[in-house]
Amino acid sequence: MSIHPLGGAHAPRTEPMRVLEEIKRLALETLGGLPGGLYEPVEDALKRSVQGDDGHDAPQLLYQNQAALWVLRQHHATHVMRYRQQVARGFDDFRVLRIRNRGDLPLGLIDESQIDFHLAGQGLAEAIEHSHSRALETMAGRLQAVAAVLGLPPTVNPIGPTRLATAFVETFNDEQVPAPLRVLLFAQYQRALDAELGELYAKVNELLANSGYGAAERAPTGAMPIRPPAPRADFDGVGQADSAGSRYEREERREQGTYAPPASGAPGAAPTSAELSELRSMLHAWRDGRLNNDAADAGAGQPPTPSRRQLRVEEVVSVASLLQGEPSDVFARALADSGRLASAIRDQLNDGSRRLGLNPEQISFSVEEEDAIDLVALLFDSVFSSHHLQDRARRLYARLVLPFIKVALTDQAMFVQSAHPARRLLDAITEACAGNRAETPQERELLDRAAAASQRVVAEYNEDLAIFETAHAELDALLQQQRRRIELQAERAAKATFGRERLNHAREQADAVLTRRIAAPPLSRAVSDFLGTSWRHHLVQTLLREGEDSESFAAAVALGDALVEADRIAADGRGRDLAQRLLALEPTIVACLGSSGLDPSSADHALAVLVKGLVYPNAPRDLHDPPAAHVDDDAAERERWLVGGMDPLRFDPSVFERMRALQPGEWLQLTDIQGETVDAKIAWISPLSARRLLVNRRGLRVLVASAEELASLATAGRLQVGCEPTAFEQAMRHMREELDRGVTRH
Template sequence: MSNSPLGVVNATPMEPLRVLEEIKRLAVEQLGSLPGMLFRGVEQTLDNAVANGMAGPGHFEDLGSLRMLRQQNATLSMRFRQQLAQGFDDFRGLRVRHRGDLPLGLIEDDQLEFQLQGQRLAEAVLARYQRPLEMLRGRLTTLSAALGTTGEVNPIGPERLAAAFVETFRETEPTPSVRSLMFRQYEQDLAMLLGDFYGRVNTLLASAGYGVASPQAQPREAPRPSQPQGFVHDTVEPRERPATTGAPDPGWSGFDAPTGAPQPAAPAPAQPAQQAELREHVAQELADLRSLLQTWREGLQQQGIGPARPAAKAPAATASTATREMRIDEMLSVASMMQHEPPDAFARALAGSGRLADTIRDHLTDGARRIGLNPDQTRFSAQEEDAIDLVALLFDSLFRSHSLQDRARRLYARLVLPYVKVALSDESVFVAQDHPARKLLDAITEACEGNQATTPQDRELLDRAAAASQRIVAEYNEDMAVFELAHAELDALLSQQRRRVDLQEQRAVKATMGRERLGSARAAADSAVIDRLKGQRMTRAVADFLAEPWRHHVVQTVLREGDEPARQAEAFNLGDALLEADRLAAENRGKELADHLLALEPAIVQCLASSGLDDSAARHALAGLVHALATPDRPRNVQAPPPRAGEAEDEGAEERRVWLSGATGAGEPDGTLVELLRGLKAGDWVRLTDTQGEVVPAKVAWISPLTSRMLLVNRRGMRVLAASVDELAVLATAGRLVLGTESTAFDEAMRQVRQRLDKAVGQH
């Protein structure tokens, strides 16, 4: 099998200067127009500030500064392109400035602010695109070696892009507000372009023969014949990998990459002892997983539903007809040949029409026949059986535990054979958290889960996920770089989706919080009205005032003045004062009543105004109340309390009723279960099953300080359910809520695979 970088078909790398010029052309073409794109976004932000009443005193000065910048648009765009091109000259070492060439002097405050904001911009871009930049750094190092230069500066890295922006606008002297808005807009525009741009440059370098390892590197020693290829290796040497594949061996597990290879960000490099401990941990997990698989498969064979293996059919075969196990390289050849074919059979198996593992075996057996391997004389090895079964169980679990639409089924079906190849060459994908193939599958599931393609953004996500799967099918040839690149490109778009999900989640939290605060305020007002009407004989006018304007005033005061007990006390005291006025009127104490009402007049007018009455209408209503109280012999009766509006308008009651439908007869919740649910925190994940049997992964987004209800949202930030611990315990007792759900799709699917194997093993 080839161990060449992504897309390499040339025997030798392309001429390095021509590759560098092509990257330069792409940079100027895709990024060169950014300065001219800034002004519209900055202007829109300034206009929004005026529309929202948030414009500062320097607004007109900001508009003037922006107008001056617009007039220099052509010059600034040309200067920015020159800065981009200059970065490539620096990379080649054509422009070397010595310390004596630099002018000395003090830096002015505005230029210093430019530098500081440029540094912050570079740090933000670096954090966002760390993985593709790590890959790009390794490939540019190989390119610079071919050019015979040091290549210390990445010509399209965050530092260079920030420096180009700073140098372009340094002398323009924009106002501080406009300068900040320009940096913010530049960062947003970069975020829309860099994911695709870095992906194209990485692909260009890889296809030109400039991988992360030097083209002149010596070939690795081939593995000893006695050493098993694939999952578990006896060696613990830190940097050896099988020479026949581009994937790391399980001992390596993605934790100790070869020099120049892209590595996941880590706080500090692992020490040799830690590396050995990690390898041992990975090997132990794989051994446990394989043991479970073997026992599970034996149980299926005893039931007559397991995979039929030729060796089991003919134990007394002669030497001429004896079967042999297929080698890993043979299996990889078969899978590589078959991965480009239509995935219809896998899609049907994922739809539930058949076992996916059997379909994979049938395809690989047919492929083996095509390349001349007689199925009657060959069989899958235990390692190959494990790879097939684990991939099948993984994909089955993904479709059982995630809301994946029909359109996504074919997308995943394309990936089945490539992931079988990954499992054959590096089984650590099932246990190593940072494996590239694992991260790509997480990203694809994040893009597809619950995606109904109802918005342009959702459709773009689906299209990008489909493109990632097609890229894997077209380009994967045991080189993990293709997974890295596909993940980097998809993740760049997903970062925007995550921001939308965060905003949606915040909206759900704020809406739920607002409804609960409103419900709490209404409940407080209802209780206050009932307490003052209960058993009290009063005029109809006072009772109506308490039940309507005063109740509404209490609700508004509790909502707006929740942190000021004194203001709330004033609102509640007004109700008591009205009862006192009615008592004075009943006792015909006219002078005291008049003084009392004069003192209450401002509070009564304010109360009426909070109900939406203007000053004239409020005073007219006050006059009606005074007229009613001025008649001592007006009838006074015990008034019936109004219905509790807080309970009548509980919007979540119907939602909880639907979710709890059919779950209340499951028995009394266990006390231990209730305590576990009570220990959930914001950010924890659970798995819900609705009344139609659909599984919904849900996250605890917020816990109400008023009612202790937990707000659960799905992976797209949409509200699923707001329920108390006791209500969630009812769902858990009915088997429709499961704790301990993992935050990523791959982790959750593997957790379910282990549970399924454990359960099956426990039954045999």
């Protein structure tokens, strides 16, 4: 598809690199000095913030923050220079100039003391995105046209919110900034950006359009760059991709707003939704099938059931309220055995009716009440079949059964409206509990907070949905931290995987070089041992540090060739030539031994062993086998997911193309060879092997696989593209599948 500038379909295109350089110049002229202008307004704001504090430690806090600000002022020139470098680096990333040097990316973990700084940067990026969304959307399409002309995949806007947040975070990354001062720094930087970005973005959009890169189409939704694990997609310092849960929550709130209850407000009022009507029709067919089977199992000739009075919704709600605060062990036991919860709910409601003076043999539930019971039972069963929930979580959910029965009776919008307060609380509790083994203080705190949320609902819910909103807000505040930890966990998994791939790739390259030297001519044992140990290790280290195209690697290869030649000289008995050759090689050999971690004394000893092996012309010389293949570090992981070992993979070409098109941030459902299903997100695509790193909802590594391997899983029916972003939606899908299967069986 050709992309023409808006307002000028036939305007000639300027060479894209010239356009990028002009944008870079504009950006640096407009934004390059921002860090230097922050300190005075920050100091004024700092004084105002402390003046209103009557606490006895206010002067001490002011002194500490002023001292930290004074230190920042002393580093003013460094900050401006570093910030300008970071802004310029965004353009290098756009042009993929740094891809070949990605080996210099730090593979370590982010220091815990810096996490809040990075998280503040994420919030800053989101605020800029919100304030300038229209201009950024236009710019995204036009920059996509520039990338297309350069033959590049979609890349990050070099002056977008992500990049500008990254630049600021990296500028102060090495500084010790107290929390109050950090807040003021980011606030002032945001104000400074807001004052400049409107005009800058307008100029850049005009420049792109006038240069022939006006884009009439929007950039494809979800398009993300394929890149090594540098950090985040939100901004380089923290992690590449938004977690699916947090992104979904932002989009849902933006598109749907807050929950609006049924207008009637009357008990039992249900939304006139086609989706809910369809769900209830499926439920009725499923329940009728079960009743028919039960009647057939009971045999013919049974007396008809006498007519019973149907309970009103208000009566069932009263019974549920009576039982709500009582121990929920019966529901916990029912959740341990799928399919028993609905019967347990009916038994408990009948028992509660008896305690209120209603004879269970003379009353029955209405169709709406039966629907509410079955829907809640199927919902909770589906949650437990979809997530890894521990025994403690089962008791937590059991407490929520009766409150959710009351919600289902009075507001069935819960089943079709994603912003419903009860629904959002269940999502939050499941997010806190799924896969949580309480192994860390953070995990234990999450479980405690989730338990407190459920207990609060039990204690205070009386048909006012506000309690669900309050409980959700309290739990979600902690979940925000959990989501950030998950993002960091996924980044660490990506960095570890990238580091391992780089090491394996370097070993394979070094082994290829080594094989060509030891295969011919015949070599003495001393030379072959040296080449296969110290020299091979030196090759690997040089490849990792300098790269294949570096002068250092060429020199390392030349050392191996020189030793092979020295061995040939020794075999010919040319002692004088051998001595001269070894003297010339001595500094290079010592450096090679040093890269293996040998101290000078050990290096001298190893050199002596090598020389001793060369001084005898008649020493036996042989051809040598290539080094053994590297052991697959991922063998156990692959055995869990891939069947057939080294057998050829089988897949449909169209499925392969679909797998190859998957981008970071997309979710899949995987089923291992034991039949266990897990949700997995593509967190990263390797620039070396194009393999995909898949992590679970906790950010932990699940599988690293090629597009071909994913295609074979999909062909075998053990991979589904896409999964519901929330626990409630996933449970609803499982519920529908269960109803479909039930109707088919009956």
